[in-house]
Amino acid sequence: MGNIFGRKFRITTFGESHGRGLGVTIDGCPAGVPIDEEYIQTELDRRRPGQSKITTQRKEGDKVEILSGVFEGLSTGTPIGMIIMNQDQKSKDYSHIAESFRPSHADFTYHEKYGHRDYRGGGRSSARETAARVAAGAVAKKMLAHFGIDFKAWVSQVGPLKLDNHYQALDLSAIESNIVRCPDANMAEKMIELIDDTRKKRDTIGGVVSAVISGVPVGLGEPVFDRLNAELGKAMLSINAAKGFEYGSGFEGVSMYGSEHNDKFFTDENGQVKTETNYSGGIQGGISNGQDIFFRVAFKPVATIMIDQESIDIHGGAVTVSGKGRHDPCVVPRAVPIVEAMAALVIADHFMLNQSTRLDQLKA
Amino acid sequence: MGNIFGRKFRITTFGESHGRGLGVTIDGCPAGVPIDEEYIQTELDRRRPGQSKITTQRKEGDKVEILSGVFEGLSTGTPIGMIIMNQDQKSKDYSHIAESFRPSHADFTYHEKYGHRDYRGGGRSSARETAARVAAGAVAKKMLAHFGIDFKAWVSQVGPLKLDNHYQALDLSAIESNIVRCPDANMAEKMIELIDDTRKKRDTIGGVVSAVISGVPVGLGEPVFDRLNAELGKAMLSINAAKGFEYGSGFEGVSMYGSEHNDKFFTDENGQVKTETNYSGGIQGGISNGQDIFFRVAFKPVATIMIDQESIDIHGGAVTVSGKGRHDPCVVPRAVPIVEAMAALVIADHFMLNQSTRLDQLKA
Amino acid sequence: MGNIFGRKFRITTFGESHGRGLGVTIDGCPAGVPIDEEYIQTELDRRRPGQSKITTQRKEGDKVEILSGVFEGLSTGTPIGMIIMNQDQKSKDYSHIAESFRPSHADFTYHEKYGHRDYRGGGRSSARETAARVAAGAVAKKMLAHFGIDFKAWVSQVGPLKLDNHYQALDLSAIESNIVRCPDANMAEKMIELIDDTRKKRDTIGGVVSAVISGVPVGLGEPVFDRLNAELGKAMLSINAAKGFEYGSGFEGVSMYGSEHNDKFFTDENGQVKTETNYSGGIQGGISNGQDIFFRVAFKPVATIMIDQESIDIHGGAVTVSGKGRHDPCVVPRAVPIVEAMAALVIADHFMLNQSTRLDQLKA
Amino acid sequence: MGNIFGRKFRITTFGESHGRGLGVTIDGCPAGVPIDEEYIQTELDRRRPGQSKITTQRKEGDKVEILSGVFEGLSTGTPIGMIIMNQDQKSKDYSHIAESFRPSHADFTYHEKYGHRDYRGGGRSSARETAARVAAGAVAKKMLAHFGIDFKAWVSQVGPLKLDNHYQALDLSAIESNIVRCPDANMAEKMIELIDDTRKKRDTIGGVVSAVISGVPVGLGEPVFDRLNAELGKAMLSINAAKGFEYGSGFEGVSMYGSEHNDKFFTDENGQVKTETNYSGGIQGGISNGQDIFFRVAFKPVATIMIDQESIDIHGGAVTVSGKGRHDPCVVPRAVPIVEAMAALVIADHFMLNQSTRLDQLKA
Secondary structure, eight states: OOEOOSSEEEEEEOOOTTTEEEEEEESSSBTTTTHHHHHHHHHHHOOTTTTTTTTTTOOOOEEEOOSSSEEEEEOSSSOOEEEEEOOOOOOEEEEETTTOOOOSSSHHHHHHHSOOOGGGGGGGGSGHHHHHHHHHHHHHHHHHTTTTTTTEEEEEEOOOEESOOOGGGGOOGGGGGGGGGOSHHHHHHHHHHHHHHHTTTOOOOOEEEEEEEOOOOOTTOOOTBBHHHHHHHHHTTTTTTEEEEETTTTGGGGGGGGHHSOOEEOOTTTSOOSSSTTTTTTTTTTESSSSOOEEEEEEEOOOSSOOEEEETTTTTTTTOOOOOOOOSSSSSSHHHHHHHHHHHHHHHHHHHHHGSSSSSGGGO | OOOOOOSSSSSEEEEOOTTTTTEEEOOOBBTTTOOOOOHHHHHHHHOOTTTTTOOOOOOOOOOOOEOOSEETTTSSSSSSEEEEEEEOOSSSOHHHHHHHHHTTTTTHHHHHSSSSSSGGGGGGSSSGGGHHHHHHHHHHHHHHHHHOOEEEEEEEETEEEEEOSGGGGGGGGGGGGGGGOOOOOOHHHHHHHHHHHHHTTTBBBHHHHHEEEOOOTTOOOOOTTTEEEEEEHHHTTTTTTTEEEEETTGGGGGBBHHHSSSOEEEEOOOOOOESSSSSTTTTTTTEEEESSSEEEEOOOOOSSSHHHHHEETTTEEEEEEOOOOOOSSHHHHHHHHHHHHHHHHHHHOOOOOOOOGGGOOOOO | OOEESSSEEEEEOOOOTTSSEEEEEEESSOTTTTHHHHHHHHHHHHHTSSSSSOOOOOOOOOEEEOOOEETTEEOSSOOEEEEEOOOOOOOOOOOOHHSEEEEEEEHHHHHHHHHOOGGGGGGSSSSSGHHHHHHHHHHHHHHHHHHTTTEEEEHHHEEEEESSGGGGOOOOGGGSSSSSSOOOOOHHHHHHHHHHHHHHTOOBBOOOEEEEEEOOOOOBBBBBTTHHHHHHHHHHHTTTTTEEEEEGGGGGGGSHHHHHHHHEEETTTTEEEESSSOOTTTEEEEEEEEEEEEEEEEEESSSSSOOOEEEEESOEEEEEEEESSOEEEEEEEHHHHHHHHHHHHHHHHHHHHHHGGGGOOOOO | OOOOEOOSSSSEEOOOOTEEEEEEEEEEEEEEOOOHHHHHHHHHHHHHHTTTTTTTOOOOOOOOEEEESSETEEOOOEEEEEEEEESOOOSSSHHHHHEOOOSSSSSHHHHHHHOOOOOGGGGGGGGGGGHHHHHHHHHHHHHTTTTTTTTEEEEEEEEEEEOOOGGGGGGGGGGGGGGTSSSHHHHHHHHHHHHHHHHHHHOOEEEEEEEEEEEETTTOOBTTTTTTTHHHHHHHTSSSSEEEEEEETTTGGGGGGGHEEEEEEEEESSOEEEESSTTTTEEEEEEEEESSSEEEEEEOOOSSSSSSSEEEETTTTTTEOOSHHHHHHHBBHHHHHHHHHHHHHHHHHHHHGGGGSBBGGOOO
8 A cells, every 4th residue: 555645635546667557546636627638748748758868768658648537628526537558568578677686676675565576667666656646746736826836846956066046046947948957057067967977887876856836825734743844745755766855944954043043924015924034944833834835855866777786686695787778867857847746746635625724714 | 634643553642732631542553562651651751841951941740641542551452542631731921922923933824724723832833742742652662662673863963063973883872871862972062062052042953863763674664655764754744843854865865876875785694685785774665674764854943032033913013022931942852752752653553554465464 | 443533524532431531532623613511511411321211320420621622712723632531440340241252242353353352341342432422523513503504313213113204294302302312202102111111121122313414515425435425324333233324215215216216306496406305315426415314323232131141251161141230221312412423523524525626616 | 535445455446437437546455466357357247237138238348457556467565557448438419418407316416516527427426437346346355255255245125026035045156147136036037027117117216235245254343433334334335326234133123122132152163253143244343253244235216217307407497307328227236246346345454454453463
């Protein structure tokens, strides 16, 4: 289990890397959201393999098909079923990994937990499953756009190359203008070079994706356990290769004094409550306060490298694992739409949950 | 909502800072776990206010009472209800915060979300609610100790003072030997001095709690969403003042190459699969691999400072908020048992969930 | 596990018959509901033992105490914790049941499932736990009364004595006017006589509780699995001794033709859609249609009889079980408030869930 | 929402009557269960339209395709995704129901709840969605067959024609020997005649499906709310057209005395605890006791009749609704495999949940 996410805007995903197909069901999407396959496809295309020289060169069309829940262009409130068929799932030779445990992959843990596993391309543990998340996230984004809620993620670090600017100093409209998805053109160039170098070394490297969610109304988040920051953290850490999450001031805020870190409230000219600084990252007491929500997600270097590695097989014997196939030298450029999708799913869920917190606002 | 945690070993908590009492129900604890109030009290005493000069001087006995679910010293498999009555919840003057929004507190967000709030001492948003988590976590720890699973958390950073050593270089048995709960005596002294200085300045400062879980069997974690790391991350980020979470190589791992970061498998003399390094932090593909699980949690400086601050009231007008009462200058020493408790609750839940993943291991 | 009920208006209960106390936490009650202990106590008093000559003569005060979630007389949206301490839980001699399996009780199944059980008075399997449900149900009723939703349950059958009238032919205001809670005075007298006779024979007898929910808005119920009728059915069947549930035309409707059974729609003078007949029982396609919801719940004769019975002990040996103590000869008079409470919990939960089904009705 | 069923063996379904396709995801099926499309197809064929003269003559192949979760013929513990594409979902003329509310259908309630609905063939409210349940139930049955748990459902009543015999007096191997699925050949003939007559009158009629589950181990069921009987009741009442559920002695048991109704325990020659009678229906205190579990489900007459009916349209105006298309004159023959499927899903879920109730039985 563990393949259902959300409480009120709930998704269920299925599908392996090399099975017949992937899919997702959204249960709890309100009726009336305009949904079409073209829009969802656009989001999927941002995640798709083979989109540039610094991503894997595998070819997968990732063509989405909506099977239910949408009628005459609008959601009906019933479950939205979507599938993405795998194009060429057979034939290849997987004997090199069928009985081996690749280092820092999930081969060993899946083998032990389930006893029987689909080893082809990593099976369910492959990041290929995130295609289903992106499809569901596209629907969530669409629904939230209706309320002016917007999601932007970008690559802020590759290996040691780190963008120091705060997000407000960046031109976020430039994110998609380069293949690494870094809004700073100079830094983007360096990052691309580093990734390309790494690829040539047949190695991989880590990175960080940053994100900002704007337009979130006050009130999202369900303390004490389902705080908005905790749910965002879980969502991000559920993405393959994620190793850390921080929001607002994050780990750096640790070194600050309370008198520096506290965000001063004020009332703006429109009578809206705002804060002068935003070390809180838009969340206070686990609940959105109307300011921008921003966070960072650390991704480790991809485990699949093209260099021979010593390991063991399922019987405990020593083997050499050779990297084969076409893999991403760095995961973060393609992680950008996944981070946005997961953020949208969290916000959509909490948007729904927040409809019923006050007696005086309940519809009869 | 949001006050239930876990799927199979599930806890529900209730209680405000200055209400009549706090409590927790554990639903799903297996029968046969030896439980007594004395042991739970020991854990609560580690979290209790007033335990040293660097924690708040408030006096709360935090006396736990078990109301159900335990018979003749053993859990019965039925819900374990525990309460902690508040000792002196009335009388005090809260007019200074009844209508004000303290900076970086949850006053504003609770006010907006719920319309009506118990402002006394922060009400439900007070970290006082974590007492209930520690009580539940004590039961989880007890159950897991039966299987040799152990939890150790400590303070690894206060403000800029950061313990650089990897946990294996530390003497974790020394954690409780000083009031800041840092296993390095020299560093502990500096941290205590910094906290004490901060207190005298009527200010607060942040910190980091590190933790290691040992003895976890292979197989815990439910991909793709309920990965063990994602659940640990959520649990930690649900603690008051938490701003970030990382496990294994975390944010630093980002700068590594895959060839450095991959943990090489080997079979030890007892035929057990191990890894030479542990950048994975004991979790691969979202599932525990039998190695130590370790992680770090960032805590911001406590929002309540004893210095006057400008803010606004519930009508949007300007007010000055004066810190009153007795508060922690730094939250991390008392966060240590809370981090352990939340970790134990996650592991207990996944231990239960992992009982039914293979047909050949199901009991009829 | 299994002690949490509801998805959005969620309750968690705990407590054994002879433990220290019982309790319930409501997670998800909206803020602003007027709640006081006196009102909850009134509902508990309807369920309390010792209220008449045809109920058990045990004396339990069932005094409720609210520990959290209510401030200045209104719910705050945070968890409402309530406890009911047991008054005299020690001392009695339970050796007669400690090692015996009483026929048609839960002694055997609890023993096998959990290995270790609190046998005193049936422990968790005692209907005493329903006191916590009634306390929670009182809060749900209060919230729903704000929207004009009302619950009425009554005894419609005791043994073979069956009230034939449809609920619309009954004077439901007369329910509480007699100790058996049957709105027909003549039938009530006969029922009381039958129960009293049964009591004198040291035996027990079954019965049926009927109920009607009025004022439910159109739209409650979440197909395909969480249909309103399915949720009501589960709620009722979760009550001790319940053996059957039917709504609308129920089992009798089976013999009808579709042309007779179909409820004809019409628009009344106020423009409201109504149905001429109501064989649907106010629910169509699993969703409330605005008409009265009515249903019936069958309760078996109480298993505890004062007559000696042959049985076996935990070692499989033959024993004689003698009924001791003070028990209900018929469960239905005291089941009336429990049925109402469970119905209110289901409706409250679905009222919350129904806040977010249409994009055009979502609050931003 | 409401399209997810189960806690540990969880299914999510999607799909409308006339959309592109239906589907189901099983999350939580243990690894190692032998699964093939042929077997699932067999179960689907029992539910399929057009199988006899007394069922609807619509032609739907109901061809299942497994997309994930099965590798080399065995489940892998990852989500099992299955789809059934609709064959001819376009073109037909639905103008007669697009704006009308058919009596006792879900047209009105869906219209009000969601605002926008897929009216073609009833959309999501059509019993067509139960095909997905049957596919999932087939997997559950397969898993449980491994432990000797078996499911048998049959038609025990059509209109007033009621099979009086207790299930033990019936030859359950004869169920599939006639098209009405009644194990008594004489009664079957009468039932078929009645259904055929009803069809000729262009009318419909109700019925009852009875079921027995054998081989269930002691211990399934999670009191106090998730009792096995309550979960079975919910499952059955979630099936289209279900109006009532009773288990064991059911509504008739109401008239019995406790001294008659109590099931006497004894130890059989193999040392197994059994009961002499089984009025408990195999469940005591909400937990299976190892005896046969049996229950009955009432189904109303199908709402779609071929006779003209007066009704209203979405604007409140009067309309005449004419039955069109090919519909079942009586739902129960095709409900038999659905009842079995839902029973299997409940038992599978509780089988999983019951793996972790005793500390001494947990696997490390």
